[in-house]
Amino acid sequence: MIELERAAYSYGGGELFTDVTLTLAPGSFHFLTGPSGAGKTTLLKLCYGELIATAGHVRLFGENTRKMDRDRIAMNRRRIGVVHQDCQFLDHLPISENVALPLTVAGRSEEADAYLGELLAWVGLTRQAQQLPPELSGGERQRAALARAIILSPDVILADEPTGNIDWEMSQRLLSLLVELNKLGKTVLVATHDMALIRAAKAQISARVLRLKDRKIQAAEVDL
Amino acid sequence: MIELERAAYSYGGGELFTDVTLTLAPGSFHFLTGPSGAGKTTLLKLCYGELIATAGHVRLFGENTRKMDRDRIAMNRRRIGVVHQDCQFLDHLPISENVALPLTVAGRSEEADAYLGELLAWVGLTRQAQQLPPELSGGERQRAALARAIILSPDVILADEPTGNIDWEMSQRLLSLLVELNKLGKTVLVATHDMALIRAAKAQISARVLRLKDRKIQAAEVDL
């Protein structure tokens, strides 16, 4: 699905990471950890084409992001559900419409009715469906962002710190949603600091844990 | 310092919580937990006068917030350091100026030089001091927000989920900063989901843990 080949990225200063080679095979489940500021968010942005690697190659569904034009990237985004670290919404539309936005943009808004209610119920936002995003609590916004990321039933789900503001029980619930989707064949990558969450996931599914540190990526089974 | 007396708040729908009576005595250390959407952020907003209780009374430094005018609230804010859940900055100013902003607003910008560098080093942002806020990682922003909250050396520190995006080691570091300040006599209230953080704190200091659930606040020593 997504392949990084000796990818590096730099915001202008020194390189944040170099030589990152990584393949997210279809149906795989990865966690990405690492200290704050290591470059986890940056790596995720490479994976969905918001940033282009400064060295090496990133391939989405077999296509090199460096060679895609902007419309092509937009089309590929519809196959990738992204949960941003700072969840952003259209602040003038209610949560239900925000969550259904990927369907709307893809011209498939009629599908929303069937699925939306169930999804909102799962993430515990049924009561808040008609509230505007600024009227939600931090954790509620994160859950809405996750719902928005998966409503298109994308092939790949990239979640950046999806449970940072969410209590333990709800985190479990969201995790089991991701596990469920993974079992349906979706590729999942979750960047998180929450070791407890990783441990809980590993009890349910065979997930690989990647650790980004000192400009390198390593498998990090050990420190759990 | 801050007293809530049978305070309640409602955003227009049902009441989020009722009959909350709570005293943050000088030099005390409190944690506030509770499920996502329970009203932790709302309770904190009552404590620094951004919201006014819909029933009951909230007193800051002995003054009822309902009777303060806007300038009075502004003056009181300088005695309360707040870490917002979604850290917001002046996006056009570098982090160093953002962190020093409370000093600037209070007309004490000359004091910045002495203290700012040390503070930035403690939260690990020395390298990022000249970056703009949108160029920071999520965890870096949270650390900058904490630095901004304490630069005025306020009497009270209210932190809303200050470690949601921060790795374990850095969380420990920030916690020890708060513990240090508490030992200097500052009053601290931290809203968090991170039970490990609470456990770590209780090893260092006598902190009370409050749990907001089902519209009530309870002491929650038990579930640790």
Added chain:
Amino acid sequence: MSLRERIGSSVALLAGDKQADRAVPPTGFTARLTVFTSAAMAFLAVFVLALSLTAGRVADRWTEQLAQTSTLRISAPDGQIDAQVRAALRVLETTPGVAGARALSDEEQRALLAPWFGPDLPVESLPIPRLIEITETDGGYDTTGLRARLQAEVPGALLDDHARWRAPLVKAAERLRALGFAAVILIAGATAAMITLAAQAALAANAQVIRVMRLVGAKDSYIAGAFVRRFTLRAFFGSTVGVAVSGVAVWLLPELDVAGGILEGIGLSGAEWLWIAAIPILASVVAFAATRAAALRTLGRHS
């Protein structure tokens, strides 16, 4: 892109869909600013256009009526006068730049003098001069040359190009028209600039909307379309209101047609109203182009 494709994609952009439009916050100060600016500028444009067109008509009429006549006055003893008039007419016939010349009849001379002496002046019995009216061609004749020839051949003749003093008036009216059109162009330019800036302000204020839309896989044209439609409609709406209000105001201005025809009413007539009706369309085209350019530029920047 070929012109045909360009127009096609522009039309598609305008047709758009309701769903995309909801992505852009419905109102806001830049919205009101755009509507208001379009309205105010359209209002001013109509005002100035009306002034300018009126000045143009005045200039035309004055040019027609006045610019090209002058008078030859012949004073001579009673017996010689007719001979001298004939001689003068002969001279004028052969003068380049003179389109025609004819002696005024007694009645015409009497009418000319009536304001001063009443209608009963005994023109026939008075030793008053005869007047010859000269019509010039467009180029006009050489005054000095004609004076010299007349002095030689018709000693009693005196050339008075009195009508020429009105030429500066014509020039003034024409300058007024030119100034008016310059002001209209200025207004159009200022409107375009203001709408562009308002559109850019809206785009800057909606940076988050753009980020979210990109995140969920919206194409540039989809996002741009929502903004462009918004602004084009606002400009059209605003300028229509402005034009309507000022049109009514101009139309209500009392007619003012002075007998002398020196000054006309400030107003519009016939086909000139079409100019006015074109303003909202022009405003929309300007808004469309300005917003589209601004939107695509902004979207390009947001990587």
Added chain:
Amino acid sequence: MSLRERIGSSVALLAGDKQADRAVPPTGFTARLTVFTSAAMAFLAVFVLALSLTAGRVADRWTEQLAQTSTLRISAPDGQIDAQVRAALRVLETTPGVAGARALSDEEQRALLAPWFGPDLPVESLPIPRLIEITETDGGYDTTGLRARLQAEVPGALLDDHARWRAPLVKAAERLRALGFAAVILIAGATAAMITLAAQAALAANAQVIRVMRLVGAKDSYIAGAFVRRFTLRAFFGSTVGVAVSGVAVWLLPELDVAGGILEGIGLSGAEWLWIAAIPILASVVAFAATRAAALRTLGRHS
């Protein structure tokens, strides 16, 4: 708040401090929009003001020169004419609304007729009528009543208020002046509205700045001050540029002073330049008031 305090706090707001100013993002499209709008509107205002003031001067001059004179023409057999002139002057002396009346001398009559008959007309020997020039008071006399009295007492008199045909011209010039001033007021209003809307757009776009400033304990006046100073300076700067450019343009307009004084050059003279110089100050005051109101309103809303 007393007026004194108000002015004091306004001055304090304008004086401000550099630190507070840094809180508001330094540039942006609303900034450019404000500067540009101020400049364009000031330019237009000068333009229209120049037109309007010129029209006013023309109206004044025409009024002075023309509106308050009329002529009495007395035709009578040679012997009676002097008696009738004296009788007419007596009648006029006692007519309310007549400020003065005097018979024209032979030279004056000759000068009047010169354009038509040349300078050598033997006025003395001709049976032409005598002219009496009447100066009216501001109110003017009752034409019908005067006609009736003259008919009874001076049979050969004919009242010609010929000069009155120019009254509509005066009216037209005055209307042009009024329209011009209306346009200036319109421009001022539109500018105020645009600056207000631009300020509100800026405030809306900077909602986060306001939130952050409040969070760190900034008072409303501190936050508002940063915006108000910004916008006042922008409006002042923009309108100064606009006024300067259009002032130079107007000043460069070629002088156009027709001999007849019917139309003057479009331009400004003397004290009128002061009006123009006042525009930037007015624009700043408008911007100050508009932004201050908008800022305090916005701040009030952000609870």
